[in-house]
Amino acid sequence: MAGQISMPGDRIAYIEEYVPGRNTFDDGDAVRAAVVGSPVIDREQRTASIRDPKGLTVPDAGDTIVGTVAAVMSTMFAVAIKFINGRPITSGVECICSTRSMRRNAVVALPNDVVVLKIASHLNGAIHAKMDEPELGILFTKCRKCGLRVITSRDGVKCVECGWFDERKLSSAFGDARAVELAGG
Numbered sequence: 767m768a769g770q771i772s773m774p775g776d777r778i779a780y781i782e783e784y785v786p787g788r789n790t791f792d793d794g795d796a797v798r799a800a801v802v803g804s805p806v807i808d809r810e811q812r813t814a815s816i817r818d819p820k821g822l823t824v825p826d827a828g829d830t831i832v833g834t835v836a837a838v839m840s841t842m843f844a845v846a847i848k849f850i851n852g853r854p855i856t857s858g859v860e861c862i863c864s865t866r867s868m869r870r871n872a873v874v875a876l877p878n879d880v881v882v883l884k885i886a887s888h889l890n891g892a893i894h895a896k897m898d899e900p901e902l903g904i905l906f907t908k909c910r911k912c913g914l915r916v917i918t919s920r921d922g923v924k925c926v927e928c929g930w931f932d933e934r935k936l937s938s939a940f941g942d943a944r945a946v947e948l949a950g951g
């Protein structure tokens with residue numbers, strides 16, 4: 767199915783097996799595309815939906831997103847999504863990432879950090895993301911004390927200027943030049 771494009775009215779699944787998802791309708795027999803886009807068949811959730819290539823602004827479960835941290839709260843942080851699966855978006859949609867399972871007192875993220883996350887679910891109107899894989903986590907961050915450049919050091923980052931050390935959940939791609947660009951740094 768990947769790479770395939772459905773036209774409005776095209777059958778993408780049967781309603782005996784799948785529930786109509788986004789951008790689809792059912793005609794009593796089949797789930798059909800309501801817009802031009804690529805079909806997404808979610809076998810776990812039993813939904814058939816269409817991803818609109820023009821308006822790809824809301825990520826689905828399993829998508830990888832890159833964004834900037836908009837707010838940090840005690841048990842989660844919010845991220846303004848800039849890229850979905852490497853494609854830029856401008857809608858400003860946000861996701862939240864729970865930090866409850868992380869070590870207490872660790873500074874998981876700072877506002878304006880660039881992070882790469884995987885979308886876990888849509889729940890109660892919010893998009894939930896996770897960062898519990900090696901490639902997920904912080905791509906770009908700055909020193910919490912002086913705001914200058916940091917380098918990887920043990921399980922965190924160390925400031926090249928003032929030597930301040932912070933624990934962070936770094937992505938295995940930490941330091942990638944594109945992440946620095948995204949952060950405007």
Ligand SMILES: [Zn+2]
Nearest residue numbers: 909912925928
């Ligand atoms: Zn510093």
